[in-house]
Amino acid sequence: MNLNEYIRSGILEEYCLGLTSEEENREVEAIAAKHPEVRESLRKLCDGIESYAQVHAVPPPERLKQNVIDGLEKEKKPAASIRSLLLPIAAAVAILVLSGMSFMFYQNQEIARKDLAALTQQVKKLQSNYAALNNSHESLQTKYGLLKDVRTHHVQMQGSHHAPKAQCVMYWNPEHKDAYLNIVNLPSPPQGHAYQVWADVNGHHHNMGLINMAAADPDSSFLHPLPYIEDSRGFVITLEKQGGSPHPTVEKLFVKGEL
DSSP states (O other), X not given: OOHHHXXXXXXXXXXXXXXXXXXXXXXXXXXXXXXXXXXXXXXXXXXXXXXXXXXXXXXXXXXXXXXXXXXXXXXXXXXXXXXXXXXXXXXXXXHHHHHHHHHHHHHHHHHHHHHHHHHHHXXXXXXXXXXXXXXXXXXXXXXXXXXXXXXXXXXXXXXXXXXXXXXXXXXXXXXXXXXXXXXXXXXXXXXXXEEEEEEEETTEEEEEEEOOTTTOOGGGTOEEXXXXXXXXXXXXXEEEETTOOSSOXXXXXXXXXXX
16 A cells, blocks of 8 residues: 555545544554554644634624523512523523534534645645646756757758748757757738748658747747658748648748758
């Protein structure tokens, strides 16, 4: 048994809140008796929930006692008669107190359950954020390694007369079969159009895919991953209709560069 997974499963919290079945109770108690780390976690959880309940306990209203005394005084009956009423009144008060305590216990239990659920959601969110950051870090490490690799070609791609100031850099690594495009400066495409990248292989252009301009933020040094195509001698970027084209529109060539 993986004790860490068992402790994180939430069964110990449910045990302390009285939400487990008899079979689950026996299982928790048996595992806690066998494993000190489970026993210590269980003790801390139960102590914490008990402290929380004490802090948030709601005392019975102060006016309850006074209301009972006022009711007795209004009767103005002999002592014997008052004594005859004392037992049912005491029973009624006891029922009220017990009902109030039961309600407060249920209310505190519901609050603890909601707090536990909220805390669990926060933990899951933090775990998800950590996983995303870890993936992002690994991706950056891969890209950084590509840029440092002496076998990576840095292909400078300059703008045509359509966009003289346009500039991109193709990072091309034949050893690892990696290709990344860095958009240094490229105007936003018109509505209904998109930029498409092509590899020049012996005079024939092979499609390398569309550029996601929403993700390609030039201020963030974004590297756009592209498929590696063998025997490429150069690269061009053309403006095509949204969805791409099977062949490049040479008249709308915006950027080009050669290996």
